[in-house]
Every structure is written in structure tokens, then in C-alpha cells.
Amino acid sequence: MSPAGTARSLACAAVIAGLAACAGSDETVLTLWAVGREGELVAQLTQEFEASHPGIRIDVQQLPWRGAHEKLLTSFVGEATPDLAQMGNTWIPEFAELGALAPLDRELAASPIVDQKDYFPGIWDTNVYKGHVYGVPWYVDTRILFYRRDLLARAGYDHPPRSWDEWLDMMRAIVKREGRDHYAALLPLNEFEQLLALGLQQDEPLLRDGGRRGNFRGAGFRHALSFYVGLFRDGLAPRVTNLQVANVYEEFARGWFAFYITGPWQIGEFKRRLPASLQGSWMTAPLPGPVGPGASSAGGASLVVFASSPHRQVAWQLIEFLSRPDVQRRFYTMSGNLPPRRTTWEGAPVADDVHAAAFKDQLERVKPTPKVPEWERIATELYVIGEQAAHGRLSLDAAAAELDARADRILEKRRWMLEREAAAR
């Protein structure tokens, strides 16, 4: 040891004897990878955690959303994973399958803070893979209706739609009332989330045989696809992508469409970008389903601990801290991200937001996407084929068959692995 090092160790020892923390080897450094804006904001919360947990330092590293998935995978392949990370909950099956994540069942059973029953069940379910829990929901994301109350009232309705039939009646009435060059709903063709939500509303699963094959030719998805395609065919929704709508807020304000299926971050955007005169005229509503209130997708981000982390206990302490309802309320105030626990929704500030209330209603009816590592890739095919069907370039039968063919091809390796496993047994 160099003289300078010795001197520092001695100084450290002295400080430890007297005070608490010291920038020496006794400090546990926990690496947290957080994505997007959450990466900036979480640093404010971790500082507080550090203050109440001497000897622990959190090294927050920010990843951009674009590239986060690649970076996490690459870190696993390169054996350079962090201790814990914020992870899109649809990625959990993939990383759990790889053995990259630490199961949290034991910590969970002993935890006084993280109470599974307090979480929205569909959201919690996204973190469960093959019977083990691999993540704790941090914030949620789903798709619901944003709509113009005034346009709906002009068409003769005083409430948002509850079922597909009612919704269709309303949309037809709106288009009739507003006239040419106006539409009833915007479902951007370069997003798969809308078609996915409609598909999740069905009783049948999107994949069959234990995630071995696509089930897009099944009656359930075909029903959803036919409803989706019908919106474009009947002129209720414009055949456009998000890129072709120069300014979606301006168009919404102009009344180009009355319904928009989108996510929670838009609450803040609508408040900021819509003119003041319209602020009283827009509202949110849960998605209507085939018969009565329907399901939507269980999206969001979870906190996960990596299997290779030597600090699992400390990582769990941080997860518990970030899962506390009071901390989550503060996180909501900072970010506008919707909390995954029912307790957090009670009381200010979350309960005070009238536009968030529909999300709470919807969150009780969210369903996870199929839990196969290949899902992300199948979902991108969903919009590619959905767009072609919406343009009428593929018939319903052809679109469903093509989706099944593509899903089956993507799942080929999975089938082979499952068969081999079964044969070995």
C-alpha cells in the first residue's frame, strides 16, 4: 500500500470511529441503470435514500429509451450488468429466460413494504415468469381513450362509450355531424399498441400452445382485427401514421378527430399544448370492450435486480424505498408517471387529477402481453400487417394468416427448445 493510501485508510478509520460514512472501501456502491427522463429524476430520490442509509452510495446511470434494450442485453452478454435496473416490463420474460435476473420471491415474502395485493393485478403479473417474481412495478403505462366531450355532446351523447357497439354508434354520429374531412378516432398506423389493446380484450390468448404458435387466426383476434380495419374502411379513422400528422394537439383542438387512443404521458402534454379554451372540453375514459368495459395492455417499467449482483440485499432495500407510497407520490409529482399501487392513488396528488382517474379504472382491467422472449418482435409485425390491412392491401383472412406465419417463424426456435426439453424429460 502506498503511503498516501495508508494515510487515507487511517483517516477513514478515524472518521468511521467518530462519524458514519467515509469515501473508502467500506462504502457499498450500488449501480442503478435508469432509462429516459426517469434516469434524471430518480437521482433526487436516491439522494434521500443515501441520507437515510449511511455507507451506501447509489451510482445512477442514465440510458436513453432508444437503445436501452440493446444496452441491457449487451451488458448481460458482456458480463457487465448493473446491480439493478429500470426495465420495460415486457422485457422481463426475455431477461428471466436468459437467467440474467434474480428471483425476488424470498425478499418479497419477508417485506413489510412491498405488498403484492396492493398492486394492480395485471401489472403485477407482468413481473411473474414461470412462477417466480423477477421485478417490482415502478410505474405503469396503458392505453385508454382521450376524447372531446364537446364533440360527443354535439353528437348527442353525455358519456364516453362503454362497449364497441356504443362506440361505433358515437363515431358514426360524430362523422355525420362534423361532416367531410373530419374523422371520429385517431389510431396511428405506425403504432401497434391500439391493435394490441383490442386483441388483448378478447378471451382468447394471442399465442397458443403455450406460446409456441401465433393465434391470430383465432376467432378472438380476428374479431379485433375486423373491428380495427372497419374503422378505417368506414371512414371513422384516417389512414395516417403519427409522422403524417404534423401536430396531433392542433388537430385534436381543430376537431379533426374526437377519440385518440394513447397513453398517460399525454395528460401532461394535453394540458400544456391544447389551447386554454379547450381545457374544459377534453377528458379521458377507459377503453370500451367488445361487450362492456374492455381490457387494455399492462405496460410500464419495473425495478429488477440482476443475478450477478453481489449486493442483492441492498438493492432490495432501494426497491422497497422506491415502492413506498409516499415516495411514489413524490415521484408522480416530479414525473407524472402513474403509480402501480392502489394505496398511492388514494389521496393527493394522484387522486386530485381528474384526467388520471380513468387510468385507475383501466388499470384494474389490464392484461399482460404473451410472456415469451420473442414477443417484442411479434408486436412489431402486428403494426406492419395491421397497417397493410387498414389500407385494404390485405384481406382479413390474409392478414391473420400472414401474422400467424410470421409469428410461427419467429417462434420456431422456441418450439425446438421446448420439444428438446420435453424429450429430455
Place this chain on the structure above:
Amino acid sequence: MNGSRAGWMFAAPALIVIAVFFFLPVLAALGLSLTDFDIYAVADSDNLRFVGARNYLRLFETPLFWKALGNTALFVVVGVPLSIATSLGTALLLHTGVTRMKGVFRTALFAPVVTTVVAVAVIWKYIFHTRYGLLNYALGLVGVHPVDWLGDPRWAMPAIVLFAVWKNFGYNMVIFLAALQNIPEDLYEAARVDGAGSVQQFRFVTLSALAPTLLLVSILTMAGYFQLFAEPYVMTQGGPLQSTTSVLYFMYEEGFKWWNLGSASAVAFVLFLLMFAVTMLQFFVARRWSQP
């Protein structure tokens, strides 16, 4: 015998480097492209299968691959001639037109080549901005309506071409300048004595003398332009509507977004063969052209 051994000894360092850093990776990629190496295989090597030519057959059935190939072809067919013409034009201007501050102009025109793509892409994103961009402002002055350069599938690729040409023309310009300075003045004098005008001088003296350089530059430029990646990666992420997805960008997504390294290697190999074929074609055409 002794002489040839000494020759091999002298060549050995270069040959070893080429073998280790070129032939081995190419062979490894070829081997990898015959397997289904993916994320499952990373987790457990038992999950690796030899699949023969299946990656290639699947590739040819993938619409996005053909789209990427089309986009890349468009980029090469429009970008390479435009880039070479710009380089030659600026080189001629610097060689004959500019007499004062030649060094300053040469440095300024070469500067884009040595700056990093990411940094200048940020600036170009502002230039291409629909509402506040310099380009749309300039077009507005002559009465052209604003174009959504990077958001419109029809205009995204032309915008990328424009950016790439600006970024790269300086390199070829320097090569052309060096070649122009090597053309003996006597040839021009002789041409003038024979009564050749400036257009004829350019056609029969300058271009003829530049022929070998033109071949070199066109091969280098084409090889570079086939490997379009950084520009769409930084500016458009392959969008909008996959209109700027190049073959290399497709390979990157296949390999690092979906971790299908087997099929990504197949893409790399197809691109390699394609570039090899086009380069051979260029050599063939050049040989035909140079023989009277």
C-alpha cells in the same frame, strides 16, 4: 528460391495482418451465418444449431431486407455520382479558379470529413428542421412550401444523401486535387495549339488524365456508400416508415436489437458479395473504357 523466400518474409507482416483482421473475420462470419446463433445460444451454447443456408433463404423472403436493399441502392446510385461530381467540381475550382487563399478554402472544404458524424448530424438536424430549419427558410425565400425533410418518407432519403455528400466530398476532392496537379501543363498547351476550346481541353486532357483516379475514387466511394449506417442511425433511426433503413442498418437491428447474430452475419455476407460484384464490374468497365 532464396529471393522468393526473402520476398515472402518482407510481405509476411502485412499478410499476417490481412489474414487475422480480414480473412479470419470473413470466414467466422460465413460460419456464423450458417448457424442460428441468437440470444438463447448466448445463454447456453447447447441452443446453437447448424442451419445451412436457411438464414439466406429466409432473408430473401423478408420484405424489409428487400426494402433495405432498395434504399441502399438508391443511396448509392444517387449519392456516388453526386459526391464524385461535387468533389471534381470543387477540385477544379480550387485548382484553376481560386488563386488567393487556396489553403483556407481547401481546409474549409475538407473540414466536414474530419468532424464526427454525430456532432454534425445534430447541426444538420437543425438545418433540416421543418419549421426553424435553414434549408426550409432558404426554400421559403423562393416560394417553396416547407418540406418535412426527416419526417416524410419521400424526403428522408434525399436528405440523408445531401448530408452524406456534404460530409464526404472533401476526401475525394483532395485526391482529385493531387491528380490535377500532376497533369503536365504541356498537354494543355499542345491542345490549345491544336485549337481545342476549354470544354474540349477538359474532355480530352483533364478527364483522360484523371481516368485512373476516377476509377479509384469511384470504387472507394461506392464501397463507402454501400455501407450506409451512421447517417440514418443518428438522424432517422431507419424511419420514417423504414424509408432510410439501409442494409447495414437492417443488419445492425437484426444483430444487436434482436440478437440474431446468425442471420445478421448472413446479411453482412450478402452485402460483401454484392459489393465485390459491383467492384468487379467497375474494373471490367474501366478496362474496356481504357482500351481503344
